[in-house]
Amino acid sequence: MTSRCARALVTTTKIAHAHHHQKKASIARVTLNNVKKRNALSYTMLKELQNHLTKLEIDPNIHVIIMNANGPVFSSGHDLHEIQQQQQQQQQHQQQQVLLNSNNNDNQAQSNIDTTATYDEDEYDNSTIAASASDLMDLCSSVMQTITKMTKPVIAQVEGIATAAGCQLVASCDLAYASNTAQFATPGVNIGLFCSTPAVALSRTIHTKHAMHILLTGDMISAKEAERIGLINAVVDVDVDVDDNSDSNSNLDEMVLDVAMQIASKSSASIGIGKPLFYKQLDMSLEDAYKLTSNVMVENMKHNDAVEGIDAFLTKRIPNWSDTTTITSATPSSSSSSIPFEK
Numbered sequence: 001m002t003s004r005c006a007r008a009l010v011t012t013t014k015i016a017h018a019h020h021h022q023k024k025a026s027i028a029r030v031t032l033n034n035v036k037k038r039n040a041l042s043y044t045m046l047k048e049l050q051n052h053l054t055k056l057e058i059d060p061n062i063h064v065i066i067m068n069a070n071g072p073v074f075s076s077g078h079d080l081h082e083i084q085q086q087q088q089q090q091q092q093h094q095q096q097q098v099l100l101n102s103n104n105n106d107n108q109a110q111s112n113i114d115t116t117a118t119y120d121e122d123e124y125d126n127s128t129i130a131a132s133a134s135d136l137m138d139l140c141s142s143v144m145q146t147i148t149k150m151t152k153p154v155i156a157q158v159e160g161i162a163t164a165a166g167c168q169l170v171a172s173c174d175l176a177y178a179s180n181t182a183q184f185a186t187p188g189v190n191i192g193l194f195c196s197t198p199a200v201a202l203s204r205t206i207h208t209k210h211a212m213h214i215l216l217t218g219d220m221i222s223a224k225e226a227e228r229i230g231l232i233n234a235v236v237d238v239d240v241d242v243d244d245n246s247d248s249n250s251n252l253d254e255m256v257l258d259v260a261m262q263i264a265s266k267s268s269a270s271i272g273i274g275k276p277l278f279y280k281q282l283d284m285s286l287e288d289a290y291k292l293t294s295n296v297m298v299e300n301m302k303h304n305d306a307v308e309g310i311d312a313f314l315t316k317r318i319p320n321w322s323d324t325t326t327i328t329s330a331t332p333s334s335s336s337s338s339i340p341f342e343k
Contacts, residue, residue, distance in 0.1 A: 009034045010048040012056065015066070015257070027260045028062045035071030040079035041165045046139045050146060057150050063264040063271075065150075066256055067173060068157040074182070077164025077198075078136070080191075086132050137197065140165055144172040144201060148279050151272035153263050157256045158182045158232065163220075167231075168198035171205040174275065175259065176232040178223045179252045184231060187218040204282070206230045267305040267321045 015029045030052050032039040039045070056062050069075060147154050147169075156173035163185045170176050170184070186202065188195035195215055202211040210229040214221065223235040236252040263271070277296055281289040300306055304322045312319035 008048065009042075009045045010052050012052045014062075026061045027064045027066060027257070027264055028056055028059075029066045029068060030056070032067075032069035032075055035073075037079065038073040038076035038161075039069045039071065039166070040076050040082075041140060041169070042079040042082050043136050043139060045079075046136075046143050050139065050143050053143070053146050053150065057146075057152060063152060063268050064260040065152055065154045066157055066260055067154055067169075068159070072160040073166075074156075074158045074160050074162040075166025075169055076161065077166045077168075078140070082136070083133070086136075089132075140168075141197060141200075144168060144197075147172045147174075149276055151275055152268075153260075153271065153275060155256055155260055156232075157252060158223075159238070159252065161185075161220075164188055164195055164198055167214075168195075168201045171198070171201035171231060177234050177236060177252065177256050177259070178226065178232045179238040180223050180235050181238060182223040182226070182232075182235075183220045184214075184223075184226050185218060185220040186214050187220075189216060190218040202231075267309065267319075269303055269305045269322065270300065270309075273300055273303075 009032070011031045011033050013029050013031070014026050030049070032045070032049075034040065034042075034045060041049075053065075056065055153175065154173045156170045156176035156178075158170055158176060158178040159182055160179075161183050162170050164187060167184050167186055186195035186198045188198075199211065199215055202214065205211075206229045210231075213219075221229075223232065226232045227235045234255070236255050238251055273296065277293065281293055284292065305319075308321065309319045
């Protein structure tokens with residue numbers, strides 16, 4: 001699957017085939033591609049990212065997704081220019097509304113003019129302006145949840161800086177690997193805008209104390225520190241060659257691709273069951289989690305890949321996975337497994 005456009009903010013490229021025993025499993029690379037804007041997660045960028053992820057979720061040939069970015073910044077978070085523009089538009093509207101109301105009051109004193117239509121229009125305009133910021137946050141939350149609810153593992157490959165919603169994006173991925181030059185932060189507190197939505201992903205990825213330290217101080221942390229607190233899986237030393245920068249990320253590329261190929265060689269059906277289930281049980285009580293996972297595991301045992309896998313293990317041979325997908329919906333937010341998650 002290849003989707004490229006000169007002005008595309010996000011691109012998807014099939015980058016490798018993992019040996020999937022008798023079959024081949026494809027790995028897709030999703031790349032944030034707005035270097036000039038430091039890969040800021042604008043509304044348009046998020047919309048494109050959502051579309052790419054949705055298409056990959058229903059593509060039976062794609063088994064693993066790697067997410068990276070062009071340029072020295074993985075993602076700087078939300079586009080502050082876009083947010084500032086929204087604020088200015090809202091302020092201008094409020095000023096216009098005050099002036100209009102004042103004029104309407106003067107007119108009311110002179111005559112019995114019905115101004116209901118004018119006020120209805122004001123309410124509509126106000127809700128439209130307010131919705132722009134709301135829509136941005138809703139879309140960002142939707143993208144992060146899409147990554148978690150997808151049946152296919154998503155691996156973040158991070159070079160450079162990932163801040164605010166960019167850090168949230170890394171935390172939302174199932175796995176994350178970074179170069180030793182990478183840095184992470186949630187600096188919203190420094191500009192009076194607490195990183196509330198990034199806090200959701202961080203609090204579900206790292207310990208509360210570590211999450212609160214990052215959120216409350218706004219400090220930038222190194223890749224080594226991010227690995228120590230569990231934000232990323234591993235740090236890869238990158239050899240930066242002044243004469244050939246194109247080879248600077250080869251070590252990181254190799255590690256991420258090795259992990260992706262290893263995962264892609266497994267039963268896609270079992271991973272499609274297991275990944276959504278893992279996140280679902282996190283919010284349950286211990287008793288409910290065991291009840292749910294026990295039921296799912298019993299049903300999983302009936303699947304062809306489980307029968308094949310057990311037999312292959314006992315007969316000491318390589319399993320021949322069915323390579324069938326369990327996806328039933330084009331919407332990543334819905335359960336993609338044929339095994340019901342609710343009793």
